[in-house]
Amino acid sequence: MDHILSLDLGTTAIKVAVVDAGGRMLAVSTQEYTLITPDALSVELDVETYWSAFKRGIAAVLGKGRVAPASIRALGISAQGETLVPVDREGAPLRRAIVWMDSRAQAEAGEMNARFGPEKIYSVTGQVSMVPTWPAAKLRWLRLHESAVFEKAAKFLLLEDYFIFRLTGRYVSEGSLLCSTTYWDIRAKAWWGDMLSYLGVSADRLPEIKESGEDVGRLLDPVAKELGLSAETRVCTGALDQAAGAIGVGNIAPGVFSENTGAALAICATLKKPFMDPARAMPCHYHALPDTYMAHTFTTGGMVLRWFRDGFCSDERSAAALSGMDAYDLLSREAATVAPGCEGLLMLPHLQGAMAPEANPGAKGVFYGITMAHRKSHFVRAIMEGVGFIVRRNIDALEGMGVRVDEIRCLGGGSRSAVWNQIKADITGRRVVTTGSSEAACLGAAIVAGVGVGMFGSLEEACARMVALKDSYEPEPGARATYDGIYEKYKGLYEALVPMFAR
Numbered sequence: 001m002d003h004i005l006s007l008d009l010g011t012t013a014i015k016v017a018v019v020d021a022g023g024r025m026l027a028v029s030t031q032e033y034t035l036i037t038p039d040a041l042s043v044e045l046d047v048e049t050y051w052s053a054f055k056r057g058i059a060a061v062l063g064k065g066r067v068a069p070a071s072i073r074a075l076g077i078s079a080q081g082e083t084l085v086p087v088d089r090e091g092a093p094l095r096r097a098i099v100w101m102d103s104r105a106q107a108e109a110g111e112m113n114a115r116f117g118p119e120k121i122y123s124v125t126g127q128v129s130m131v132p133t134w135p136a137a138k139l140r141w142l143r144l145h146e147s148a149v150f151e152k153a154a155k156f157l158l159l160e161d162y163f164i165f166r167l168t169g170r171y172v173s174e175g176s177l178l179c180s181t182t183y184w185d186i187r188a189k190a191w192w193g194d195m196l197s198y199l200g201v202s203a204d205r206l207p208e209i210k211e212s213g214e215d216v217g218r219l220l221d222p223v224a225k226e227l228g229l230s231a232e233t234r235v236c237t238g239a240l241d242q243a244a245g246a247i248g249v250g251n252i253a254p255g256v257f258s259e260n261t262g263a264a265l266a267i268c269a270t271l272k273k274p275f276m277d278p279a280r281a282m283p284c285h286y287h288a289l290p291d292t293y294m295a296h297t298f299t300t301g302g303m304v305l306r307w308f309r310d311g312f313c314s315d316e317r318s319a320a321a322l323s324g325m326d327a328y329d330l331l332s333r334e335a336a337t338v339a340p341g342c343e344g345l346l347m348l349p350h351l352q353g354a355m356a357p358e359a360n361p362g363a364k365g366v367f368y369g370i371t372m373a374h375r376k377s378h379f380v381r382a383i384m385e386g387v388g389f390i391v392r393r394n395i396d397a398l399e400g401m402g403v404r405v406d407e408i409r410c411l412g413g414g415s416r417s418a419v420w421n422q423i424k425a426d427i428t429g430r431r432v433v434t435t436g437s438s439e440a441a442c443l444g445a446a447i448v449a450g451v452g453v454g455m456f457g458s459l460e461e462a463c464a465r466m467v468a469l470k471d472s473y474e475p476e477p478g479a480r481a482t483y484d485g486i487y488e489k490y491k492g493l494y495e496a497l498v499p500m501f502a503r
Contacts, residue, residue: 076449261414
């Protein structure tokens with residue numbers, strides 16, 4: 001039987017899975033790492049840390065899944081966007097990867113907004129304005145602050161591009177990953193020449209552009225040996241993790257909205273053509289389906305619960321270690337003991353700034369309304385509700401543009417919490433559905449790669465065979481009425497603090 005090896009290059013962990021043609025995951029391995037944060041704005045990681053975690057993950061799944069390397073027909077990739085890797089002429093990294101969350105290029109982003117104008121940036125790239133996390137701003141920062149690295153770089157790669165190069169020896173990228181670079185034209189599907197001229201980067205210092213799911217080539221012989229795989233395994237262009245996740249839950253047609261609460265909170269709605277939001281609040285991305293687009297945005301909101309677990313929940317982590325349970329399950333149980341609204345406690349979960357629809361990199365996380373009545377369980381639920389309010393904010397923005405949202409498909413680590421899923425259903429007034437696979441991005445990457453090597457005739461066929469729906473959560477009318485009022489307070493709190501965030 002043919003199998004697919006699927007790689008999800010996440011923010012704080014790499015996941016590797018072996019998937020069969022029916023969508024069954026024979027084995028999954030998660031290899032975590034700790035980001036390097038030398039200051040409040042900088043987020044980096046050694047590129048070799050990613051590769052070492054990948055190797056460990058492959059060894060683990062081959063052992064657990066008892067899969068012969070010769071049966072692995074394709075390797076598919078789901079990858080975080082915006083993480084920049086400059087490499088020399090041999091393809092060796094010249095510095096640590098600048099992780100997508102890195103926001104040190106604030107001055108450069110401001111200058112670029114003034115130079116091009118947010119309207120022009122939006123019309124060409126689909127991104128509502130220049131922000132410091134976009135690779136264009138990172139490249140400008142490199143040129144001004146690390147000129148030796150900038151000048152020596154033969155190629156400027158994103159993380160997926162680097163892995164494809166290391167696996168096949170070819171410099172290749174694809175549109176779902178490139179659209180948030182802000183130096184790629186989302187309609188022409190080509191480099192934005194004016195931006196490249198401003199950055200001082202010629203097109204030959206960037207990878208070749210392909211569609212997602214194109215067969216790039218087989219594994220290099222030395223790499224196949226290093227990884228314990230067959231050199232006949234084909235490597236396909238992958239997809240932005242959120243596009244892969246959307247495909248992994250069957251979000252490939254208008255009307256379905258997928259929401260991923262993982263390290264990042266990300267939303268995706270599939271569209272047949274590019275759109276421009278008159279309010280310039282919602283970005284437009286290229287999808288992993290050819291000539292298809294998606295309304296997609298993200299924020300660090302999904303990382304807030306991990307931050308809270310690691311910093312304030314040593315008891316739960318100890319209990320989980322002793323019982324074999326997950327600390328997040330214990331936190332969900334605590335949240336379930338608290339009524340909607342957390343007795344007046346609100347949270348703005350903007351620990352690394354706010355993306356759409358606020359688009360405010362200066363926003364901060366806030367707990368508001370703390371009283372003597374509040375306990376840890378209230379704070380846990382307030383985090384979950386805060387993330388739910390971000391989901392509703394984005395649905396509101398989409399509806400304002402005439403985009404239909406009938407159903408929410410949940411994926412990511414947060415989808416394992418029935419409490420959190422019900423909170424999102426109650427806040428948004430939409431049915432929330434989970435799927436049989438807990439690793440939607442891995443599954444989506446496998447689907448894309450399977451189509452790329454001819455295991456399926458189309459993406460629709462592959463999704464029909466590989467995606468299975470699981471649990472459904474209907475909004476409770478009483479809770480929705482309660483949340484409507486709290487939602488207005490949440491929006492009011494943010495607006496009231498905007499002047500403070502700007503100081």
